Amino acid sequence: MSSLDNKNKGNHTNDATDYLNEHEEISVKRHPYLIKSENASLALDGVKTISKEEIDKKVSDEVAFWLIDMHNWQQGWNTLCEIRRNLSPKIYLKPVLFVIDSSYIPDEIANASDGNISLSNCNSLLLEEWVSRVHHINQWIANLHLDSADTNIAFKVLRIITSRQTELEPITTIRRHSGYVYPILEPLFSKRDTGVLDTLSFLESQHLLSTRFISRAHFCSHCGSAFLNFKETCTQCGADDVHSDELVHHFKCAYTAEMEQFRKGDRLSCPKCERELKHIGVDYDKPSIIYNCNQCNHSFQDPKIMTECYNCGRQSEPENQEHRTIYAYTVSAIGRNAADHGLDTLFSNILETELNLFSETAFRDFFRIELSRINRYKVSNSTFVLIHFGDIEKLYIKLGNQASNIFHALSNIFKSVLRHSDVISAKNETLFLVIMTETSLEQSQIACDRLKKEINDLFKNNLEFQPQINILTKAFTGGLELDSLLEEFLDDVS
Amino acid sequence: MFLENAFEFLAGLSTTQLIAYFWPFFLLDMARYLFLDFIVILLYVPKRILQQAKYNHAKKQLYKERPLVSVIVPGKNEGKHIPRLSESLSYQSYKNIEIIIVDDGSDDDTAIICRELEKQGKIDRFIRNEIRGGKASAANTAFNFSRGKYIVHIDADSHLEVDAIETILLPFYMNDRVGAVGGDVRVANNDSTFATRLQSIEYIKSISTGRTIASELGILRIIAGAHGAFRRDVLQRLHGWDIGPGLDGDITLKIRKLGFQVVHEPMAICYTNVPETFRKLSKQRFRWDRSMIRFRIRKHRDILLPSAGFSLPNFLASAENIFFNLVLDVKWWIYVVQMLMINPSLLGYIFIINYILYFLANVLEFIMACVLLHSSMRRKDYVLFLFMPLIPFYTGIFLRIVRTYAYMMEFIHGASYNDKWNPWKVSRIAKKEKL
Numbered sequence: 001m002s003s004l005d006n007k008n009k010g011n012h013t014n015d016a017t018d019y020l021n022e023h024e025e026i027s028v029k030r031h032p033y034l035i036k037s038e039n040a041s042l043a044l045d046g047v048k049t050i051s052k053e054e055i056d057k058k059v060s061d062e063v064a065f066w067l068i069d070m071h072n073w074q075q076g077w078n079t080l081c082e083i084r085r086n087l088s089p090k091i092y093l094k095p096v097l098f099v100i101d102s103s104y105i106p107d108e109i110a111n112a113s114d115g116n117i118s119l120s121n122c123n124s125l126l127l128e129e130w131v132s133r134v135h136h137i138n139q140w141i142a143n144l145h146l147d148s149a150d151t152n153i154a155f156k157v158l159r160i161i162t163s164r165q166t167e168l169e170p171i172t173t174i175r176r177h178s179g180y181v182y183p184i185l186e187p188l189f190s191k192r193d194t195g196v197l198d199t200l201s202f203l204e205s206q207h208l209l210s211t212r213f214i215s216r217a218h219f220c221s222h223c224g225s226a227f228l229n230f231k232e233t234c235t236q237c238g239a240d241d242v243h244s245d246e247l248v249h250h251f252k253c254a255y256t257a258e259m260e261q262f263r264k265g266d267r268l269s270c271p272k273c274e275r276e277l278k279h280i281g282v283d284y285d286k287p288s289i290i291y292n293c294n295q296c297n298h299s300f301q302d303p304k305i306m307t308e309c310y311n312c313g314r315q316s317e318p319e320n321q322e323h324r325t326i327y328a329y330t331v332s333a334i335g336r337n338a339a340d341h342g343l344d345t346l347f348s349n350i351l352e353t354e355l356n357l358f359s360e361t362a363f364r365d366f367f368r369i370e371l372s373r374i375n376r377y378k379v380s381n382s383t384f385v386l387i388h389f390g391d392i393e394k395l396y397i398k399l400g401n402q403a404s405n406i407f408h409a410l411s412n413i414f415k416s417v418l419r420h421s422d423v424i425s426a427k428n429e430t431l432f433l434v435i436m437t438e439t440s441l442e443q444s445q446i447a448c449d450r451l452k453k454e455i456n457d458l459f460k461n462n463l464e465f466q467p468q469i470n471i472l473t474k475a476f477t478g479g480l481e482l483d484s485l486l487e488e489f490l491d492d493v494s
Numbered sequence: 495m496f497l498e499n500a501f502e503f504l505a506g507l508s509t510t511q512l513i514a515y516f517w518p519f520f521l522l523d524m525a526r527y528l529f530l531d532f533i534v535i536l537l538y539v540p541k542r543i544l545q546q547a548k549y550n551h552a553k554k555q556l557y558k559e560r561p562l563v564s565v566i567v568p569g570k571n572e573g574k575h576i577p578r579l580s581e582s583l584s585y586q587s588y589k590n591i592e593i594i595i596v597d598d599g600s601d602d603d604t605a606i607i608c609r610e611l612e613k614q615g616k617i618d619r620f621i622r623n624e625i626r627g628g629k630a631s632a633a634n635t636a637f638n639f640s641r642g643k644y645i646v647h648i649d650a651d652s653h654l655e656v657d658a659i660e661t662i663l664l665p666f667y668m669n670d671r672v673g674a675v676g677g678d679v680r681v682a683n684n685d686s687t688f689a690t691r692l693q694s695i696e697y698i699k700s701i702s703t704g705r706t707i708a709s710e711l712g713i714l715r716i717i718a719g720a721h722g723a724f725r726r727d728v729l730q731r732l733h734g735w736d737i738g739p740g741l742d743g744d745i746t747l748k749i750r751k752l753g754f755q756v757v758h759e760p761m762a763i764c765y766t767n768v769p770e771t772f773r774k775l776s777k778q779r780f781r782w783d784r785s786m787i788r789f790r791i792r793k794h795r796d797i798l799l800p801s802a803g804f805s806l807p808n809f810l811a812s813a814e815n816i817f818f819n820l821v822l823d824v825k826w827w828i829y830v831v832q833m834l835m836i837n838p839s840l841l842g843y844i845f846i847i848n849y850i851l852y853f854l855a856n857v858l859e860f861i862m863a864c865v866l867l868h869s870s871m872r873r874k875d876y877v878l879f880l881f882m883p884l885i886p887f888y889t890g891i892f893l894r895i896v897r898t899y900a901y902m903m904e905f906i907h908g909a910s911y912n913d914k915w916n917p918w919k920v921s922r923i924a925k926k927e928k929l
Contacts, residue, residue: 247623247635251923254630254737256623257638272733283923287599287623287631290639299639301621302609 030064030138032097032127035079042069042099046124052079055091061142064131065095065114073105077187080112084160084187087149092156092188093141093163095134108173111183114164137163144340154199155343156188158208162331162339168200169328170214177311179217179226180326200329207429208335211327218307219322225311228321232303234293241294242303246286250277258290334429337403350407351432355414355424363425363433367482370423370435374476382476383444385434386489387451390468409458417451427486441475448473500843515844518829519851522822528855534707535862552667556660560590563659563723564642568596568632572650573604580616582653588660592618595650596636599626628916629719630741634734645729646677648764649720653682655763655870662723662762673728673754674746675762676714677721678702678870682765685874689775692888693768695860695878702760703863709758713811715790716743717756721764728754737924739915740785747794750808763870776896783819783900784910790816793929823898852886 034042034049043049047067055066066083070076076098086092095114098105099122110116114134117126140163150156161168170180182196189195203209219226231240245258248268255272262268268277268284277284292299308315331339343349351357358366370382418424423435436444448471459467470493474480504512513520565583567576576595583593595617597604608620621635637645644663648654655661662677679701684694701718708714717724719742732748735741746756769775790797790812797805797812833844860882864871903909911925923929 249623249625249627249631249635251627251920252737252927252929253733254628254634254735254741254920255733256627256631256634281919285625285627285919287625287627287635288621290621299619 034067037069070098070100081187108181177225209329214326220309221322222314223312227310228307236298237296239295244291354411358425366423381440383436384474386472387432388470413454503843552664555667561643563591564640565646566636569650570598571600571602573607575650587657594619594636596632597622598632630735637734645724652766673749674756675723676717676758677762678760687770698863705758706760712807715811717746720766779896780900783897784904787904856885
């Protein structure tokens with residue numbers, strides 16, 4: 001209990017401190033509020049109590065954190081979910097602390113709050129300490145200028161991570177199919193498990209989150225469950241009714257057989273020369289391991305490894321299961337900017353609105369069709385262009401909420417250089433894919449040079465900042481392959 | 495001129511003088527390797543023809559019973575040979591075989607090659623011992639996992655004639671006292687180098703012919719590791735092979751001691767690769783020859799001594815080998831000293847006359863081998879006849895020097911216990927236990 005008591009989830013990184021300093025300090029006296037549980041038995045001295053229904057009304061900045069009675073952890077969990085699933089950032093971002101007694105709470109639930117207070121130790125001093133611990137979160141929320149509802153779950157996740165200013169680390173659990181949970185994000189999702197992983201993966205692909213390797217894990221390719229039974233099976237009949245035994249080589253008489261043949265009670269005795277085997281490495285050794293199938297009697301050394309999902313029961317070879325990397329996440333500079341000012345300030349979003357960016361799937365279709373068209377008729381030229389902004393993160397850090405202005409200007413440059421007939425898509429914030437239809441390689445290079453020059457001029461005149469822009473142009477011919485081009489290009493620019 | 499004088503010297507000798515000057519040839523080698531062989535071949539060839547019906551019956555019995563035969567191939571770093579070996583086994587006329595390869599701690603691609611062949615179903619079982627234990631331990635591993643009624647042990651760098659397995663099994667169906675059958679071993683790379691050509695002639699003479707004759711006389715003392723078939727129950731009684739080098743000769747004597755017959759089947763043919771240089775050949779023979787001292791003189795000395803289990807054929811099998819190889823190896827040094835004492839000026843004549851005598855004897859032996867093996871001889875085997883003049887130098891000088899050196903080293907230093915052919919941990923125990 002004491003370990004939970006003193007848990008400090010508010011330790012933030014140096015980057016985060018710098019980031020906080022950028023924000024205006026808003027001085028408001030905040031207090032904890034205890035949310036009444038259904039049996040309403042808990043009361044804390046000097047702590048105001050409100051009902052769940054009143055939470056919506058109590059969105060004022062006076063609330064330092066919500067306290068939830070976890071005597072009945074299922075009820076407490078439901079309350080936390082209601083808070084986190086609220087669409088108002090002033091509510092769902094607010095710190096939540098659990099008041100715990102001696103009753104059992106699963107780890108992933110206990111870790112879903114911003115902190116836990118033991119009922120026995122709960123006093124005004126401790127509560128005051130917690131008010132100051134979560135101060136930076138409240139300060140960040142107070143600085144948000146948006147009052148609109150956050151309907152996008154990915155955006156909510158981004159804001160939760162940004163507001164806590166800590167690294168989001170997963171914990172292992174047996175109570176979720178996915179095996180790993182990010183406890184603080186769990187209450188945001190009505191549908192658990194892969195929803196969280198997919199959302200984090202999406203945010204990472206958009207460069208909004210940075211990752212740190214935690215582990216690699218196998219997941220069922222059918223249902224996503226992490227609970228797979230890795231079985232050694234017979235190479236002949238596929239049965240998993242196999243047993244293994246060590247081979248023993250007795251040096252003196254060269255007799256070599258399974259350990260079982262040498263065992264005589266608790267001693268090892270050679271069946272050939274009847275000598276006792278005393279010292280491994282001196283009078284005998286174990287050159288290998290042998291598996292025997294109890295079903296078909298086959299013996300082998302390299303059993304076939306199969307996986308069986310505990311959830312859906314599907315069997316498959318490990319290489320056919322999904323092999324995912326589990327990461328810890330921190331917010332990137334782009335992510336912080338987006339969390340502060342909304343996803344609409346992202347460059348790709350601005351371009352999407354102003355230039356009608358196509359989805360990657362649609363772009364791939366266009367790419368395929370254009371390639372077939374050029375190859376078949378051989379009467380015109382089209383060019384494929386890749387544009388990469390190497391240091392866009394610096395731009396977000398430098399510009400903050402002014403980034404959207406410059407991105408609007410940038411999108412105007414894109415608009416002036418590219419034509420309505422060109423097909424544009426964004427892989428993420430930094431990488432743009434363009435099909436310049438009916439444009440030769442030379443013409444496209446002229447256009448790209450113009451694009452580069454105008455972007456450079458824009459930054460030079462306004463920010464004295466020289467962005468790193470990499471452009472690749474390739475004529476549509478023969479067997480042009482999008483994926484290999486992307487791979488080569490990204491290798492080059494990195 | 496020199497030859498004329500030599501012939502004049504020969505013509506001037508009385509019969510007694512002839513025998514006195516050339517006693518090693520007339521009294522020993524001609525009697526044992528020419529006359530005895532000639533008589534046995536003279537009897538064996540028609541006997542073999544007359545026994546054709548018996549062979550046919552044995553073949554019928556074999557196919558009626560169709561027992562599983564385990565082909566075991568122990569070895570280290572032999573992966574490169576296994577694809578060809580498994581292919582040659584797939585063409586065998588007798589199909590009910592399982593192929594078991596044991597890798598004795600290879601440090602090359604053997605495991606990768608064999609696992610792939612196992613996946614493709616070209617070998618039935620591949621067992622890799624991560625730690626090298628020596629040939630005997632690898633053979634015993636293979637035997638432990640075999641299921642066949644008969645076990646055929648072959649070397650990895652060998653390949654078999656299409657009917658080799660069928661033929662090597664026939665003696666088991668002709669005589670139920672046969673515990674093991676030696677297959678014929680011929681040289682696969684007989685036209686590679688000068689050394690392989692000479693070895694090829696030697697194999698035809700000493701293995702194909704020599705072992706057929708020894709088998710007929712009931713004194714066969716070795717079943718080659720390169721190609722031998724064993725009854726499972728016999729190997730089970732012996733718990734497999736003992737530590738080598740020379741484990742093939744050792745197990746043959748142990749089978750004989752159990753009271754089983756061991757025979758040679760010259761028509762069950764296996765082709766094996768022999769050393770291509772004289773340097774490698776001398777190393778191989780140095781190892782083989784030492785085992786004569788280690789096993790026949792030391793380990794199986796009891797065969798030579800009167801005891802309750804004394805058996806004359808077993809005694810002869812060992813005694814013949816010891817007498818003609820070890821004792822008579824000394825005769826040459828005695829002979830040279832004797833000739834030097836009588837008249838050193840005649841040494842040149844004596845040398846050239848001895849050479850001619852042994853050359854003629856070798857030609858006759860080769861002709862006898864051709865008569866015996868004519869149906870299985872390849873055209874390139876007959877070409878070897880051209881190299882016959884060199885055989886007296888090869889067997890009489892080169893092999894004799896290697897053999898003498900091997901005997902001395904084994905007698906004095908027990909050199910076989912330090913041979914890297916076995917891992918050090920095994921040799922240490924063998925030396926300590928005087929195995």
